[in-house]
Each structure stands twice: as structure tokens, then as C-alpha cells.
Amino acid sequence: ARLANQIAAGEVVERPASVIKELVENSLDAGADKIDLEIDRGGHKRILIRDNGSGIARDELELALSRHATSKISCLDDLEQIMSLGFRGEALASISSVARLTLTSKPATQSEAWQAKAEGRDMAVQLQPTAHPDGTSVEVLDLFFNTPARRKFLRSEKTEFQHIDETLKRIALSRFDVAFSLKHNGKLLRHYPKANTEASRQKRVALVCSAGFGEHALNIQSQYQGLHLHGWLAVQSSNTPDHQYFYVNGRMMRDKLIHHAIRQAFEGLLPPEGHAAYVLYLQLDAREVDVNVHPAKHEVRFHQARLVHDFIFRALQDALNQATA
Ligand code: ADP
Numbered sequence: 028a029r030l031a032n033q034i035a036a037g038e039v040v041e042r043p044a045s046v047i048k049e050l051v052e053n054s055l056d057a058g059a060d061k062i063d064l065e066i067d068r069g070g071h072k073r074i075l076i077r078d079n080g081s082g083i084a085r086d087e088l089e090l091a092l093s094r095h096a097t098s099k100i101s102c103l104d105d106l107e108q109i110m111s112l113g114f115r116g117e118a119l120a121s122i123s124s125v126a127r128l129t130l131t132s133k134p135a136t137q138s139e140a141w142q143a144k145a146e147g148r149d150m151a152v153q154l155q156p157t158a159h160p161d162g163t164s165v166e167v168l169d170l171f172f173n174t175p176a177r178r179k180f181l182r183s184e185k186t187e188f189q190h191i192d193e194t195l196k197r198i199a200l201s202r203f204d205v206a207f208s209l210k211h212n213g214k215l216l217r218h219y220p221k222a223n224t225e226a227s228r229q230k231r232v233a234l235v236c237s238a239g240f241g242e243h244a245l246n247i248q249s250q251y252q253g254l255h256l257h258g259w260l261a262v263q264s265s266n267t268p269d270h271q272y273f274y275v276n277g278r279m280m281r282d283k284l285i286h287h288a289i290r291q292a293f294e295g296l297l298p299p300e301g302h303a304a305y306v307l308y309l310q311l312d313a314r315e316v317d318v319n320v321h322p323a324k325h326e327v328r329f330h331q332a333r334l335v336h337d338f339i340f341r342a343l344q345d346a347l348n349q350a351t352a
């Protein structure tokens with residue numbers, strides 16, 4: 028029961044962006060290296076995701092839509108290890124209980140594709156054969172159609188799209204090995220090709236975070252006592268949105284200690300109208316850090332907090348000093 032409770036604690040369907048997050052994570056879990064999203068009307072009307080991952084066998088389609096049916100966990104120990112990606116086994120079930128969901132899939136080993144449709148809470152699932160390339164598509168129509176109270180909480184199309192865009196950016200900065208695209212109302216707005224070289228990774232960062240990270244980004248590479256930091260720094264003008272992304276062992280974090288170290292490193296170096304922008308990746312032994320189990324909190328606790336803080340501060344300060352010298 029403890030596992031079930033921990034699992035149930037995760038928030039799932041809050042708004043269109045949370046649907047996108049869950050669906051993209053499923054595609055990543057399935058080993059996809061190409062993920063395409065089509066959104067209509069900020070996701071209220073329609074969300075479609077297509078991946079080229081391992082697919083779901085015909086006989087497992089219905090199961091994939093049922094609550095606590097996860098193929099990814101067998102005991103509590105696993106929970107710690109795969110916390111970063113969908114571990115709760117309820118995303119598809121939760122989404123299909125508040126929308127009209129169509130799951131279409133074809134594993135490479137199966138000769139034809141199959142489609143399962145679920146609508147609302149009664150969960151009567153219909154199966155039929157269809158055409159689809161290897162991989163999976165999930166279409167989510169009319170989000171919250173049967174829960175007017177929740178529907179009321181949806182913001183404007185523009186605001187919901189911004190949340191979706193931000194969700195995709197965070198993921199795109201953590202998976203350079205996967206190509207992503209995003210269409211809104213039929214228009215291709217984002218396209219992040221696979222980035223397998225340092226130069227193409229920096230290009231993706233510039234695409235995601237806008238111009239400041241182009242030519243003028245400052246490259247960070249630093250290592251000390253099992254800590255490894257790499258990424259990019261830039262100064263952006265105050266009237267552009269914040270681009271501050273920090274990943275700890277591949278997961279995005281917003282953490283006071285990290286924030287403090289970065290702010291301190293920039294102290295006195297920012298022009299009056301500028302603010303610090305960064306995309307940074309810290310790698311360290313997983314046993315040296317506790318990640319809050321709540322997936323939305325982005326909090327982290329380092330066992331050697333002082334060491335980590337000073338390491339980040341020093342790595343950035345050195346790079347900044349060299350650049351401004
Ligand atoms: P979880 O991801 O926690 O296992 P979900 O409800 O998100 O739970 O998904 C249920 C199951 O459906 C997954 O365990 C997986 O087996 C299957 N699944 C979902 N999406 C995909 C996908 N895009 N490709 C392959 N399998 C998928």
C-alpha cells in the first residue's frame with residue numbers, strides 16, 4: 028500500500044502542459060529518438076504526440092490505459108532509480124478519465140498497428156486495427172470535457188501554449204539525442220533536430236533560449252572531486268524572459284543553494300540592464316544527492332552542500348573572470 032500511495036501522490040493532469048510532460052516522458056521511456064507534437068488551441072482542443080519508440084503490443088493496449096498498470100516498476104527500490112521518468116503507472120489512465128484519448132501503436136515486431144479509444148471515466152475501451160508506422164501516437168481531445176470545474180481553471184490559449192513550450196524546452200535541454208518538433212494550430216513553431224556534437228548542442232541551446240546563447244555563450248567545463256559541471260552561460264537583456272536551466276544528473280532543478288552559487292559568481296559582472304542566463308549540467312554520484320520524490324518540486328539535497336556550492340561558484344567565477352579579463 029505504501030508503494031501505491033507514493034505512486035498516487037504524483038500530480039498528473041493539471042493542465043495541457045502536464046499532459047505533454049507525461050506523454051513525452053512515456054515516449055522517452057520507450058526509447059524514441061524522434062518525438063513530434065501537434066497542439067490545437069493551447070491543448071484544450073487537441074494534443075497529438077507521435078514517437079518512433081518501441082510501441083505497445085495489441086494485447087497490452089488496454090492494460091496501458093488502466094490505472095497502476097506500469098511496465099516499469101516491480102519494487103520500491105526501483106522507485107528511487109527511475110524516479111525521473113514516469114513511474115506511477117497512472118498517467119494514461121488519468122488523462123483518459125478527463126479527455127477523449129486515442130492510443131495507436133505498432134511495435135516493430137507486429138505486422139499491423141492497433142488503436143484503442145477511451146473516453147471519460149467509464150473507460151470502455153474499443154480496439155481496432157489501423158495504419159501507423161513503428162512507434163506510438165497518443166491523441167488527447169477535449170481535455171476536461173467532463174470536468175467543468177477543472178476546465179474553468181484553464182487559462183487563455185496563449186498562456187497554456189507558453190506552459191507547453193516551456194515544458195518542451197526543459198525536456199529538449201535534457202535530451203540532445205532526441206529530435207523534437209512542436210506545431211501549434213497547424214504552424215510548426217519549434218524544431219529541435221538531434222544534436223550529437225558539441226557545436227550542434229550549443230545550436231540547440233541557442234534555439235531553445237534565443238539569441239544570447241549563440242556566438243557569445245561562455246562554455247563551462249569543470250571537474251573536481253567527483254563533481255562535473257558543464258554547459259553554457261550568457262548575459263541577456265532584462266526585457267527577455269529568463270533562461271535559467273540547471274540539471275542535476277539529468278533532472279531539472281530549481282534549488283536555493285545552486286541559485287545562490289550562480290548569483291554569487293555573477294556578482295559585479297552583470298551590466299545594469301542584463302541578467303544571468305544559464306544552461307548547466309551537474310553530474311555527481313547519485314548517492315551524494317537526495318531528490319524530492321514529488322515530481323513537481325524540483326528540489327534537491329546535496330550531502331556535501333558546501334562542497335557543491337563552492338564548486339559551482341568557483342567553476343563559474345573562473346570562467347567569467349577569464350572571459351572578462
Ligand atoms: P508509466 O509511464 O508510469 O508506466 P503510464 O500511464 O504513463 O504509466 O503508461 C502506462 C504504460 O503504457 C507504460 O508503462 C508503457 O508500458 C506504456 N506506454 C505508454 N506510452 C507509451 C509509448 N509512447 N510507447 C510505448 N509504451 C508506452
Ligand code: MG
Pocket residue numbers: 049052053112113114115116118119
Ligand atoms: Mg508515464
